[in-house]
Amino acid sequence: MELALKSYTLRLKRTFGISRESYDSQDSLIAALTLDGKTGYGEATSNPYYGITVPGMITEIEGIRAEIAGFDFREPSVFHEFxxxxxxSNFSICALDLAxxxxxxxxxxxxxYEIWGTDISNYPISNYTIGLDSIETMAAKIREKPWPIYKIKLGTDHDLDIVRELRRYTDARFRIDANCAWSAAETIANAPLLKELGVEFLEQPLKADDWEGMEQLAHNSVLPVIADESCIVESDVAACALHFHGINIKLTKCGGLTPALRMISEAxxxxxxxMVGCMTESTVGISAIAQLLPQLDYVDMDGALLLTEDIATGVQIREGGEVIFPRTGGSGVSLIA
Incomplete structure (x- = not known):
């Protein structure tokens, strides 16, 4: 197989904030694998929380370029094992596995989705993420992007005030993601109030290794709790089953579609x-996530919608969440930049 790598800096329409950081752009690596005149594309973004950079991924992949060139490609799972x-790293593996x-x-x-024997006539609608910012800015984001489901990033000392204010502008479902910023006591206290405000579930409110706190939530939270930072790879699924009501799989963190399919089945x-979530990928990564839609209960695949300019064509998400699948094979991706 022929390998090509290209790095991009994806610019965001608005500053994107979570409890531990804010950013205006996202560095991303696109991997391309070509065989018999066909080219497949995959993507993995950088992530400071996990110590992942695009130059680091390129160095890793370049180290096995010759072996990739000589690999007898038959189907993705064998290539993933290789x-x-x-x-x-799982991020580098993800870019290549998606490709x-x-x-x-x-x-x-x-x-x-057709190869996997799934039916796209019914699928969950992606939420649209409102990054953590001033209440005024978060409200402005909702006003400018009407959507049926919002994921609200929280992690301040006035989180309930934020949700109350945002509720004034929409009847949409809310999902709350505190990105490890709350305590167990805070989460248990907040949950009934958030439920009254139309919140569907809480995503990773506690630190990733706070299993004792998560056990408290499993028994005392009136809202379902979904694991994110606590569920990275396949071996985490069984542990999360004892403490969470569901899991959010990130392709970059687990190493691509190959392990994600197994994680879905086990969960x-x-x-x-x-749930499957994104890491502010372009349409390359989002199109891969979309192939899993018939197998999911929830999805967060709004990454390309947050960009000022996309770098690829593939799966499209229309206003209101309707997904348009290309009839081309694979994830249906073509680069335009």
């Missing part, structure tokens, strides 16, 4: 709700 054996899946589908001229077998 990448794991080479000791790459391999896109390539695999294009070689067969079938979308991935469902354990009675958990399943």
């Amino acid at each position: 990448l794991v054996d080479k000791g790459l 391999a899946h896109d390539l695999f589908g294009k070689l067969q001229d079938k979308p991935l 469902k077998s354990l009675g958990m709700k399943v």
